[in-house]
Amino acid sequence: MLNARDRRDWPPEEGAAAGLQGFTVDKTFFSSLKGILLETELVFGIILASVFSYDAFKIYWTEMAPRATQGDQQ
Structure with missing residues (x-):
């Protein structure tokens, strides 16, 4: 006979x-x-x-992004 304990060990039913x-x-x-x-x-x-993402972007933009020097602008 199947009891509640045996039913718990069965795999779950398929479907949505x-x-x-x-x-x-x-x-x-x-x-x-x-x-x-x-x-x-x-x-x-x-x-x-x-805030951290914005701050990291601003640090990258000011420190790492290539900038034009004064000699390049003339």
Whole structure:
């Protein structure tokens, strides 16, 4: 006889619904304190990455990019 333990060891069912089985969204999590902190951390991380990228571009532009010297301009 098959019982619940044997059924757990079977491979997951195939299909679109089986692929989404582990990706349900707990809507109460996002309204909890931990969810709000996670959202804030993600936004802060995006802003921080953007600032670092901009700063790296500006450093590259001022230090590494070829510039015209005064002799080349004449």
